[in-house]
Amino acid sequence: MACQGLASGETLKSLKAESETLRKKLEEERKKLHDVELEKVAEKAEALGELNMKTRRTLKGHGNKVLCMDWCKDKRRIVSSSQDGKVIVWDAFTTNKEHAVTMPTTWVMACAYAPSGCAIACGGLDNKCSVYPLSLDKDENLAAKKKSVAMHTNYLSGCTFTNSDMQILTSSGDGTSALWDVESGQLLQSFHGHSADVLTLDLAPSETGNTFVSGGSDKKANVWDLRSGQNVQSFDTHDSDINCVKYYPSGDAFASASDDSTCRLFDLRADREVSIYSKDSIIFGAASVDFSLSGRLLFAGYNDYTINVWDVLKGTRVAILFGHENRVSSLRVSPDGTAFCSGSWDNTLRVRHEREG
């Protein structure tokens, strides 16, 4: 078995020595640029007033744990998926169920709404991501039009459409992420680099270009170039699995939620962690995060059934929200930022917003 392109003098020993040197150099470079803390820069910013978040809708209907949810671009429909294989599309204003699909698998860990609002994607223990076009005819059997798009060699942990209905990005327990063409099911690009299950992914806001971030059981968050498949940046400060990653609205940073009970903010241009959202009293893992429209608030759902709301700039907690009777597994702010929805192992979803005054 031939080894490709060994430069003269390269041996296993010399390569290992070089990687040690490079790692040290990276650490030094990052340290040099760490001239101030985000909280210090934010000191002069006005403190946030008390928040008055109320649950406005409770979506009941799942017979088992809600594992994932996503908003439609119309800001009122929501798709959610559950442990018992059911995927439901809701009208969050009226709480009516508009569509229901029973997947041929349990633990549907990922679901996503297509940008057009005309289809949903979902998958889980079946190792696949399937797309269901949504029919206006309520009696039509959605399962009949189902299209299998992605095939992994382990469970599907996350999926999202890219800027159109035509491509889907998936993350899997097989340690890879992948980009697929929906129509043909063809694999367009695969992303290798995590050394364990990839648990989460998020696409960069469209203005900032073609990248996405993924988080895994290897405690790493990796940023990837969609076109080349290249891992462009890597962050490994978490002490345990990263369950969720979400881009900051400007695309210059992203937040993560981890089993180590902390959420963290990573700035992409400074190439380092710039804030950590934690408290000694918070000892359970964080499962899901999302930003408010301005990026000032970070909503995080935890395994202790609560949602903590953090001031992103000052690093302090501004509210703690109760209500769910089991783990909060999934949390998303609506596309226009007016409300956020949380899904839980208590089989329900809750939509909350902030009352004026």
Add this chain to the structure above:
Amino acid sequence: MSNNNASSNLVVAQRVVKQLRFEASVRRIKVSQAAVDLKNYCLQNAHQDPLLMGVPSSDNPFRPPKSCSLF
């Protein structure tokens, strides 16, 4: 067998070095600069953030539904 192990270790090590070389070449800015930009983005968009500012009941699609009376 040991030959295969040795060459696959080598391939892995080459990949790691290649990746690290790439990451080392990434251009970075100071945290002070990055932090100021994050703060400015938040402050500039704050008044348009409904979860921060609150939504007046009249505009709110999620307000508690009022019951209708029919006469």
